[in-house]
Every structure is written in C-alpha cells, then in structure tokens.
Amino acid sequence: MTTFLAYTIVGIATGCIYALTASGLVVTYTTSGIFNFAHGAIGMVMAFTFWELTVKDGWPQWLALIVVLGLFAPLLGYLIDRLLMRNLHGASTSTQIVMTLGLLLLLIGVATVRWNPGEARVLPEFFIGHHIRLFTINVTYHQLTMIAVAVLVAAFLRLLFTRTQIGIAMRAVVDDPELASLTGADPDRVRAVSWALGASLAGLAGILLAPLVSLDIILLTLLVINGYAAAMVGRLKSLPLTFVGGLALGLAETYAIWKLPTGLLNKIRPSLPIIFLYLVLLVLPQAKLRAGRAVSLRRPPRVAGLGESIIGGVALVGVAALIAPHMSRSDLTLAGQGMVFALIMLSLVLLTGYAGQTSLAQMTFVGIGAFAMGKYFGGASLLGILLAAVLAGAIGAVAALPALRLQGLYLALSTLAFAEAMSTMFFKNAAVFGYGGRLAVGRPSVLGVSFHGDHAYFLLITGVFALAGIGVLALRRGKFGRKLVAMKDSPAACATLGIDLTFTKLAVFALSASLAGVAGVFFGGLRGQVGPNDFEMLQSLVLLLLVTISGISSVTGALMGGLTFGLIPRLQQTFKSVRSLTYIGPGLGILGVGRNPYGYTSEFAPLGARIRRRFGRGAEPPAGPAGDGSAASANLEEVDDLVGVAG
Amino acid sequence: MSVLRVEAVEVRFGGVTALGGVDLQADAGRVTGLIGPNGAGKTTLFNVITGLQTPTAGRVYLDEQDVTHKKPHQRARLRVARTFQRLEVFGSLTTRENIMVAAEACQSWSNDNENPKVVTEEIIDRVGLRDVAESPVDALSTGLARLVELGRSMATRPRLLLLDEPGSGLDNNETDGLARILVELAGEGMAVLLVEHDMELVMRVCSEIFVLDFGRLIARGNPTEIQADEAVHAAYLGTEDDAKDTALEQVEEAVL
Numbered sequence: 001m002t003t004f005l006a007y008t009i010v011g012i013a014t015g016c017i018y019a020l021t022a023s024g025l026v027v028t029y030t031t032s033g034i035f036n037f038a039h040g041a042i043g044m045v046m047a048f049t050f051w052e053l054t055v056k057d058g059w060p061q062w063l064a065l066i067v068v069l070g071l072f073a074p075l076l077g078y079l080i081d082r083l084l085m086r087n088l089h090g091a092s093t094s095t096q097i098v099m100t101l102g103l104l105l106l107l108i109g110v111a112t113v114r115w116n117p118g119e120a121r122v123l124p125e126f127f128i129g130h131h132i133r134l135f136t137i138n139v140t141y142h143q144l145t146m147i148a149v150a151v152l153v154a155a156f157l158r159l160l161f162t163r164t165q166i167g168i169a170m171r172a173v174v175d176d177p178e179l180a181s182l183t184g185a186d187p188d189r190v191r192a193v194s195w196a197l198g199a200s201l202a203g204l205a206g207i208l209l210a211p212l213v214s215l216d217i218i219l220l221t222l223l224v225i226n227g228y229a230a231a232m233v234g235r236l237k238s239l240p241l242t243f244v245g246g247l248a249l250g251l252a253e254t255y256a257i258w259k260l261p262t263g264l265l266n267k268i269r270p271s272l273p274i275i276f277l278y279l280v281l282l283v284l285p286q287a288k289l290r291a292g293r294a295v296s297l298r299r300p301p302r303v304a305g306l307g308e309s310i311i312g313g314v315a316l317v318g319v320a321a322l323i324a325p326h327m328s329r330s331d332l333t334l335a336g337q338g339m340v341f342a343l344i345m346l347s348l349v350l351l352t353g354y355a356g357q358t359s360l361a362q363m364t365f366v367g368i369g370a371f372a373m374g375k376y377f378g379g380a381s382l383l384g385i386l387l388a389a390v391l392a393g394a395i396g397a398v399a400a401l402p403a404l405r406l407q408g409l410y411l412a413l414s415t416l417a418f419a420e421a422m423s424t425m426f427f428k429n430a431a432v433f434g435y436g437g438r439l440a441v442g443r444p445s446v447l448g449v450s451f452h453g454d455h456a457y458f459l460l461i462t463g464v465f466a467l468a469g470i471g472v473l474a475l476r477r478g479k480f481g482r483k484l485v486a487m488k489d490s491p492a493a494c495a496t497l498g499i500d501l502t503f504t505k506l507a508v509f510a511l512s513a514s515l516a517g518v519a520g521v522f523f524g525g526l527r528g529q530v531g532p533n534d535f536e537m538l539q540s541l542v543l544l545l546l547v548t549i550s551g552i553s554s555v556t557g558a559l560m561g562g563l564t565f566g567l568i569p570r571l572q573q574t575f576k577s578v579r580s581l582t583y584i585g586p587g588l589g590i591l592g593v594g595r596n597p598y599g600y601t602s603e604f605a606p607l608g609a610r611i612r613r614r615f616g617r618g619a620e621p622p623a624g625p626a627g628d629g630s631a632a633s634a635n636l637e638e639v640d641d642l643v644g645v646a647g
Numbered sequence: 648m649s650v651l652r653v654e655a656v657e658v659r660f661g662g663v664t665a666l667g668g669v670d671l672q673a674d675a676g677r678v679t680g681l682i683g684p685n686g687a688g689k690t691t692l693f694n695v696i697t698g699l700q701t702p703t704a705g706r707v708y709l710d711e712q713d714v715t716h717k718k719p720h721q722r723a724r725l726r727v728a729r730t731f732q733r734l735e736v737f738g739s740l741t742t743r744e745n746i747m748v749a750a751e752a753c754q755s756w757s758n759d760n761e762n763p764k765v766v767t768e769e770i771i772d773r774v775g776l777r778d779v780a781e782s783p784v785d786a787l788s789t790g791l792a793r794l795v796e797l798g799r800s801m802a803t804r805p806r807l808l809l810l811d812e813p814g815s816g817l818d819n820n821e822t823d824g825l826a827r828i829l830v831e832l833a834g835e836g837m838a839v840l841l842v843e844h845d846m847e848l849v850m851r852v853c854s855e856i857f858v859l860d861f862g863r864l865i866a867r868g869n870p871t872e873i874q875a876d877e878a879v880h881a882a883y884l885g886t887e888d889d890a891k892d893t894a895l896e897q898v899e900e901a902v903l
Contacts, residue, residue, distance in 0.1 A: 299785065299786055300739035300783050300785065482744050482747060482751070483751075485739055485740050488739070489737040489739055489740065490736070492699060492731075493731070494720075494748075494752075495718070495719035495720045495723065496699075496719055496723050496727075496728065496800075497723055497752045497799070497800075498721075498753065499720060
C-alpha cells in the first residue's frame with residue numbers, strides 16, 4: 001500500500017508535466033484552430049536558452065526564468081502568430097499542418113546551429129540534492145516543484161479564464177467557437193495572446209523536463225508528443241479534462257514501471273505515451289462533418305493526359321541515360337537517392353496532394369518495404385517488391401484505422417504516433433535488423449538484365465519513377481482519382497452526394513503506403529544495407545515539407561522535391577558553416593507555401609502551356625533533369641530565364 | 648404524400664435559438680419556396696434536412712421514413728441532393744469532373760443503369776456549362792460555380808432537391824435559364840425546395856412558400872397570399888432588431 005502511494009506521487013509528478021505541455025497546446029488550438037506541432041520545439045529552444053543563461057552565463061535562476069518565460073517565450077509566440085499563423089486562417093488543414101511542421105524543423109535547425117549537438121550539456125534539477133523520503137522511495141524537490149507548478153498553472157488558467165476580460169474572450173472560443181465573435185472580442189488580439197501564452201507554457205514544460213531527460217534537441221522536441229495524448233483526452237478543447245488526461249498518462253506510465261517485468265518494460269516504455277495516444281484516438285467520437293472549405297485563388301496544376309505523361313516519362317529516362325555516363329559514382333548515388341526520394345514523394349502526391357490526407361510516417365513504410373525485401377528475399381527477387389508493396393500497404397491500412405472516423409489533423413497525429421512507435425518498437429528491435437542493426441538489401445535482375453551496377457541501377461530507379469508517375473496520373477484521371485480530389489475539396493459535399501469516404505480514405509492510405517514500401521526496396525538497394533536509424537519520423541517530415549515546397553499536387557513537384565532532397569548532402573558540403581541544412585532549408589522554404597499551396601513548380605504552368613502550343617497538343621516538357629544537382633540547377637536557371645522572357 | 652416532411656425541428660447554438668420548432672413540407676412536382684431575412688435559419692434547416700446538423704429536437708421524414716438519425720451519405724442515397732449557399736464545389740476539379748463525381752457516385756450506390764458519362768454530358772448541356780466544361784471550378788465566377796453545384800446535385804437523380812440561393816451572382820439571362828430549369832425539374836416530378844433572396848424568381852416559380860423569421864415559421868401560402876401577408880412585410884421591412892439579426896447571421900455563417 002505504501003509503495004502504491006509512493007508510486008502514485010511520482011506518477012502525479014510525471015503527469016503534471018504532460019498536463020503542462022498539453023495545456024499549452026490546447027490554449028493555442030482552441031483559440032486559433034491551429035494544432036502547433038512545433039510546441040515541443042518551442043519548449044526545447046526555451047530550455048536551451050534557460051541553460052545558456054543560468055549554466056553558461058551564470059544568471060540566477062529566478063531572473064532567467066522571468067526573462068525566458070516572461071519575455072523570450074511570449075515574444076516568440078507573438079512573432080509566430082504575427083508572421084506565420086495569421087495568414088493561415090481558412091487555409092486547408094494539410095497546409096496548416098505543414099506550416100507548423102516547418103516551424104518545428106526551423107527551430108531544430110536554428111538550435112543546432114546555436115548549440116552544437118556534439119557538446120554535452122547538463123541542465124541541473126531545481127533544488128538539486130534535496131529530496132524527501134516518502135515510504136520506500138525518494139521524491140526529489142524537483143518532482144515536488146513540478147506538481148506545485150502544475151497546480152499553480154491550473155489555478156492561473158482558471159483565474160485567467162474566469163476573472164479577466166481577455167481570458168473570458170478566450171474561453172468563449174474554447175466553449176463555443178461559433179459564439180466567440182458575438183462577445184465582441186477582437187479575435188486577432190485573442191489569438192496573439194494565446195500564442196504568447198502557449199509558448200510560455202511550452203517553455204515552462206521544457207525547462208522542467210530537460211533536467212529529467214537530457215538537454216538534447218531532438219529528444220526534447222519529440223517528448224512533447226507525450227503531451228498530445230493528454231490533449232486528446234480533453235479533445236483539444238477542455239482544459240480540466242486535459243489535466244485529467246495528463247495525470248492518467250503519468251500514473252499509467254509509473255505503474256507500468258512498478259509492475260511490468262524489466263525486459264518487457266524496456267521494450268515498450270518509450271512507446272507508452274504513443275500507445276496511450278493511439279487508444280485515445282480510437283475512442284474519440286466521430287468527427288462532425290462541416291461545410292466550409294478552404295478556398296484557393298490559385299489554379300491547380302493541370303493534369304497531364306496519358307500521351308503527355310508517357311512522353312514525359314520517356315523523356316525523363318532519356319535525359320537520365322544521356323547524363324548518367326558522364327557522372328561519377330558518388331554523383332550517381334546522389335542522383336539515385338534523389339529519384340528514390342522522388343518516388344517516396346510520389347506516394348505523398350497521391351495521399352496529400354490529391355486526397356488531402358497528411359501522413360507523417362512515410363519513411364516508416366519505406367522501412368517496411370526495405371525490410372520485406374532484405375529479410376525475405378535478400379534483394380534479388382521481383383517477389384520482394386510485391387511483398388514490400390503488400391506488407392507496407394497492409395500495415396498502412398492498420399495505421400490509418402483509428403483516424404478513419406476522424407478528420408485530417410487526427411490522421412496526421414495517429415501517423416505520427418505510429419511512426420514513433422515503429423521506430424522504437426520495430427526498427428530498433430534487434431530481431432528486425434539483426435544484431436548490430438544492418439540488414440543487407442540487394443539489387444534485382446529483371447528479365448535476365450542485371451541492375452547491379454550503379455549506372456544501371458540509377459536508370460532502373462528513374463524508369464520505376466517514370467512508370468509510377470504515369471500510373472499515378474492515370475489514377476488521378478480516373479474515377480478513383482476524381483473521388484480523392486472531391487474528398488479533399490469538400491468532404492461535406494461528398495457526403496451529400498451519397499459518398500461514404502471511409503473506404504476511400506483507407507484505400508488511398510494503403511495505396512500510398514504501398515508505393516512508399518516499393519520505394520523502400522530501391523532505397524535499400526541503393527545503399528546496399530539499411531539500419532535502425534534510417535527511418536526516423538523527422539525524415540518523413542523533411543520529405544513532406546520538401547515536396548510541399550516544390551508542389552505536392554503534381555508528379556513534377558515530386559520529381560523536383562526528390563532531386564532537391566538528394567542534393568542536400570552536396571549543398572551541406574558547400575555550406576559547412578550552416579549545420580543542419582536539412583532542417584533549416586525546408587523550414588524556411590515552407591513559409592512560401594501559405595502563398596501558393598501548389599508549390600513553386602506550379603509557377604511554371606504558363607511555360608508548359610507555351611511549349612504545348614508550340615508542339616501542338618501533347619508533348620509535356622521533360623518534367624526535369626534526372627541528372628545530378630548541378631544539372632538540375634542549371635536547368636532551373638534556364639527555366640527561370642524562359643519564364644522571364646515569357647513574363 | 649410529401650417527399651419531405653420536417654416536424655417541430657429545433658436547433659440551439661449555446662443560448663441562441665437558430666430554429667424554434669419549424670414544420671415544413673415539400674411535395675413532388677412543385678417548387679416550394681423557403682424565404683426569410685438573413686439569419687432566419689434557412690441554411691440551418693437545410694443542414695438539418697441533409698444531416699450536416701443534428702437538431703436539438705424534432706424529426707425529419709423522407710417519404711414518410713424517419714431519417715432524423717441517419718448520416719448525410721445515407722440520406723443522399725434516399726435521393727436527396729442539395730447545393731450550398733457558401734459554395735462547396737470541388738474547386739480543383741473541372742466542371743465536367745465535378746458533375747462526373749456525382750454521376751459516378753450515384754451509379755455506385757443505386758441500381759441505375761445510366762452511363763455516368765452520358766448523364767454528365769446531358770447535364771452540362773442542360774445547365775449551360777458547355778463552354779467551361781474543361782475549366783477548374785476555382786477559376787469560375789461565383790455565378791457559374793453555383794450552376795456547377797446545381798448540375799452536380801442533379802447528377803444523383805434526386806427526388807428532393809434543396810437549392811440554397813442558386814440565383815445569387817447570376818445575370819438576368821442566367822436567372823431566366825435557372826427559372827426554366829427549376830420549372831422543368833418540378834415538371835419531371837421532382838420536389839424542389841428553394842431558398843432565394845431574388846423575390847421575383849421565387850414568386851415566379853414557387854407554388855407554395857414558407858417564410859422563416861428568427862427561426863420561426865411566420866407565414867405559409869401561395870405567392871399571392873405571401874405577398875399580401877403583413878407579418879412577412881414586417882419581417883422584411885426592418886422592424887426587427889438589427890443587432891440580433893446580425894448576430895444570428897454570424898452564428899449561421901460560423902456554423903457553416
């Protein structure tokens with residue numbers, strides 16, 4: 001009994017952190033309608049800033065707390081609202097999601113530049129060394145501080161929401177968004193305050209959390225996912241329920257530590273909050289359909305006809321065949337990677353560009369594909385490609401299940417939970433990639449033709465991309481494709497036409513996962529082997545952002561996005577001073593997407609029309625060069641020139 | 648027998664009553680009008696009928712079958728179609744594709760043997776969208792986009808058609824065309840329920856008119872009776888409290 005009480009207190013302390021994290025998320029979501037995926041990154045940056053002020057510069061803790069939580073965090077929150085989020089009201093959910101994901105990557109990137117991850121840093125606990133003995137275990141002052149802070153924050157939020165004018169205005173939004181405008185509150189001001197407050201709460205949670213784990217950029221950023229589950233319990237609306245959810249999660253985790261055998265515990269402990277999130281998503285009530293679609297003033301990219309797409313595909317392979325002999329081995333690998341990434345992004349064109357659903361787990365399906373090929377076929381078999389497609393598709397369907405009844409944001413969240421769970425429980429499991437974690441994936445021979453050489457393999461991947469691109473376009477022109485776009489543009493209208501979207505959502509998710517799985521086969525074949533760290537969720541985010549920047553609604557966008565991604569390692573060599581270009585580049589680039597959701601490749605549409613006119617109908621311009629990066633940028637310049645002339 | 652019967656439907660948003668016990672019916676073979684000042688609850692009533700809004704109280708019957716608890720897509724399969732006051736077109740699809748999606752959907756859930764392609768081309772001509780068949784709908788004017796929604800809703804071969812201000816944004820010629828189509832559709836046996844601010848159009852095509860004000864039914868009758876009704880005049884001539892009207896309108900828009 002006494003042990004139970006002791007664990008309960010520890011559990012409450014942990015739960016308080018989850019509740020703190022989640023409350024910040026809920027405050028911003030309810031007032032702005034935007035789920036801030038960068039919440040954890042804000043907490044991370046604030047924890048590092050606090051470390052810098054106290055440990056490095058020697059400020060007293062109280063002063064640093066005031067400056068960080070009272071000045072830096074609210075200012076950052078305010079700026080985010082002003083510069084990024086304000087333009088997003090009325091944008092589609094997937095645009096809102098990629099925007100805050102971009103912010104997340106940007107903050108990670110900036111933090112990496114400022115605080116070199118190579119150096120070890122320790123943020124000490126508050127009141128370090130002090131603890132009280134409670135029955136059989138020690139409860140540190142830091143843990144007690146966490147409980148006290150959570151209680152104070154809960155009291156503060158309650159006072160704010162019941163006693164102050166701005167708080168009442170915010171609560172009006174929380175209780176009933178429809179009526180919020182009737183209270184006469186200025187919604188812009190309410191939102192700015194809520195972003196500032198949300199950032200401060202994130203900072204507070206980050207500062208309290210950092211001493212317990214470690215001052216690690218990625219770790220701190222992702223830990224906030226644990227808070228998501230608590231926020232879901234409150235359905236992103238109710239603060240009291242959010243606190244209840246946080247406490248339940250903290251207690252469940254602590255009791256698991258107490259009761260579960262160590263072996264099993266070590267396996268599932270990192271995933272407990274994720275499993276919790278998954279369960280909560282399963283029991284959430286069905287989302288209500290609402291009219292109110294996102295309107296874009298931009299013209300969507302034209303869908304190429306069959307003839308055009310075949311010509312485009314042949315041209316792409318032709319250009320690749322012309323360039324390949326002149327490329328060095330390392331360039332071939334880079335270009336091949338670019339094509340593989342383009343293939344993965346093609347799966348996102350289908351899912352996000354056409355159907356409007358967001359997946360943050362695409363690399364996970366890539367991993368499953370590589371695993372299927374490597375584990376069961378070693379790589380030399382076409383059956384391996386089939387297995388990769390089937391396995392990734394089936395697992396994709398299961399991953400999407402909890403979110404089928406729900407809408408965009410929740411699907412994104414459940415794929416996020418899924419990616420994290422797969423990363424910790426599957427890819428890092430010694431049984432999967434073998435001890436030491438390298439699984440060999442070979443290169444196939446097709447119809448007696450060997451594709452083992454770098455040159456041939458690059459052409460093979462290019463050919464596969466061309467075929468897949470033609471296939472995706474054919475799908476888009478057909479009945480299923482029309483239904484996908486209809487689902488994206490107006491689920492409410494679909495329902496009033498008698499369309500039940502459940503199966504469509506499931507089908508497109510499975511299909512997209514399947515395509516990513518096939519890409520995984522080539523991902524593995526290109527590298528020769530895959531390991532547990534090749535399929536991280538952050539990679540999926542980078543992919544999603546890059547293809548969004550270049551144009552997520554078109555095959556050309558996927559091609560350009562993939563080549564850009566393939567090019568990043570080369571750019572990184574050139575710009576050594578900017579660490580983490582992978583994060584900063586997409587993070588900055590995404591900011592332009594609020595302006596044009598169809599990406600930069602759609603800006604070339606007038607050029608395409610000119611070329612079509614010149615050659616009569618048909619003859620899509622070669623979608624882009626398949627060569628190495630220098631060729632790609634040279635061609636882009638050419639295109640720019642032409643557009644300049646045309647304009 | 649009425650195709651649609653709405654019984655004592657009530658909708659509240661927080662403390663605001665958007666619909667307070669409304670009875671209404673629409674019969675096959677005629678155009679029924681539903682009019683009232685902004686914020687009277689017309690769109691909310693459409694949402695209740697199509698299942699996008701759950702009523703606080705009351706019932707909705709289609710062909711005397713109680714559908715109050717059916718999902719939107721299930722009701723649509725009972726041959727109810729609608730357009731939206733705030734457009735819900737598939738903006739990144741072309742005009743032809745918009746109509747085709749509906750025709751294909753209808754083919755998949757019904758026993759109809761019609762070829763969706765044929766249905767689509769027939770409707771494109773009928774509604775007069777031939778010139779813009781290949782344009783993405785986001786690139787069209789509001790008036791044309793409304794016609795696309797009309798065409799799309801016709802493609803599921805509805806028995807009950809709910810039209811939410813189809814005439815706004817149309818020029819005189821287009822309005823004439825719309826009036827002709829509505830009368831034709833009714834002549835083919837369809838029950839059409841029309842929400843419209845263009846009173847001339849309403850009086851021209853409707854055989855019966857329901858008038859809503861502040862979520863309550865204040866009048867019901869044929870065009871001549873409605874034009875002579877004092878309560879209707881009062882409602883339209885601004886004796887109401889403007890602030891409350893605006894508030895209700897905001898609620899309605901927010902909910903949409």
